[in-house]
Amino acid sequence: MRTRALAVTGAFSFTPEVHSDQRGTFVSPLQHGAFVAAVGHGLTVAQTNHSRSARGVLRGIHFTTTPPGQTKYVHCARGRAMDVVVDIRVGSPTFGRWDVVELDARSFRATYLPVGVGHAFLALEDDTVMSYLVSTEYRAERELAVDPFDPALGVAWPKDMEFVLSGRDRAAPSLARAEAAGVLPRYEECLALGAGGAAAGAARAERADRPA
Numbered sequence: 001m002r003t004r005a006l007a008v009t010g011a012f013s014f015t016p017e018v019h020s021d022q023r024g025t026f027v028s029p030l031q032h033g034a035f036v037a038a039v040g041h042g043l044t045v046a047q048t049n050h051s052r053s054a055r056g057v058l059r060g061i062h063f064t065t066t067p068p069g070q071t072k073y074v075h076c077a078r079g080r081a082m083d084v085v086v087d088i089r090v091g092s093p094t095f096g097r098w099d100v101v102e103l104d105a106r107s108f109r110a111t112y113l114p115v116g117v118g119h120a121f122l123a124l125e126d127d128t129v130m131s132y133l134v135s136t137e138y139r140a141e142r143e144l145a146v147d148p149f150d151p152a153l154g155v156a157w158p159k160d161m162e163f164v165l166s167g168r169d170r171a172a173p174s175l176a177r178a179e180a181a182g183v184l185p186r187y188e189e190c191l192a193l194g195a196g197g198a199a200a201g202a203a204r205a206e207r208a209d210r211p212a
Contacts, residue, residue, distance in 0.1 A: 001034035007099040008087040010114035010194075012038050015107055027108045029075040030133065039112060041194065043073055049132040053081075053123035057164045058157070060120025061086050061146040061172070064136065066185035069115035069193045071135040076103035079128030083111045084155055086118035088146060090179060091187035098155055103130070115193045116185030120148050122157060144183055145172035152176060 002015040014034065019026045035043055051059070061084070064070035074083060086098040101111045103121070113119050121130060145168060148155060153175055157163070178184050 001031050003034060003038040005038075006085055006101070006111075007094060007097050008085045008117055009092055009094045010039075011085045011099065011117055012112045013101045013109055014038070014112065015109045018106070018108060029108045029110045029131075030073060035073075035112070039114075043112075043133065044071070044135040045073075045133045047134050047137050049134060049138075051130045051132075052078075053128045053130070054164065055123055055126045055128070056162050057123045057128075058120065058148060058169070059166075060084065060169065061088070061118040061148050062120065063088060063116065063118045063144055063146070063185065065142045065144060065183070066116050066189055067193060068136050068142070069185060069190060071115055071194075072113040072119055073110055073133040074103070074113070074119070074121075075108055075110035075131055076105055077129045077131045078105045079123065079125040080104040081124055081128050081130060082122040082158070084120040084122075084148075085111060085113050086120065086146070086153065086155070088118040088175060088178070089116040089185045089187040089190050092116075092190075095187070096153065096175065098153060100156070105129075114190065116187070116190035118146055120155075122161070122163075124158075144178070145169055146178050147172045147174050150174040 004013045016027050081103045083101045083103045087094045103109050
């Protein structure tokens with residue numbers, strides 16, 4: 001497994017060895033030892049997600065409110081995608097910075113996003129299938145978005161693409177507007193919720209949501 005630290009603090013890409021013969025292919029996109037060696041702790045998985053997208057579908061920039069926050073481990077099981085990590089953690093040394101990892105079903109490269117980091121991907125082929133391991137369960141009210149075309153971020157999306165976005169993503173605020181509204185994660189709190197703390201934070205939030 002080859003690892004690479006991304007331009008966003010705490011985010012990494014992982015490229016596994018792919019074994020192929022006359023029978024087909026075998027690969028392990030997530031390997032615990034390599035993950036811990038790079039990140040410094042294990043991966044908590046509370047839910048697995050699966051999406052299939054046509055060419056030009058752009059999902060994101062998405063993030064989960066903190067607390068509880070959410071970590072993600074993402075790989076492409078079919079097709080090809082431009083995977084984008086964006087540092088939206090207020091107070092982070094790389095706040096406002098982004099990086100791109102090309103994910104495909106040949107390399108089975110994966111991206112790890114720590115708590116509080118924004119995530120987006122663009123499907124570069126039809127029937128692109130993305131697989132996610134996430135540290136907290138989905139709750140619609142906790143899921144927020146930032147404008148993927150925010151000129152202040154300047155993500156270098158392809159210029160020869162007709163983009164397909166959800167209504168929510170088209171209406172998402174700029175990073176500056178989201179910061180002014182006080183909805184962005186704070187870096188120090190994200191660090192405290194790392195190393196499995198996001199799952200504990202989700203449990204606390206779940207208890208707080210219940211009626212007395």
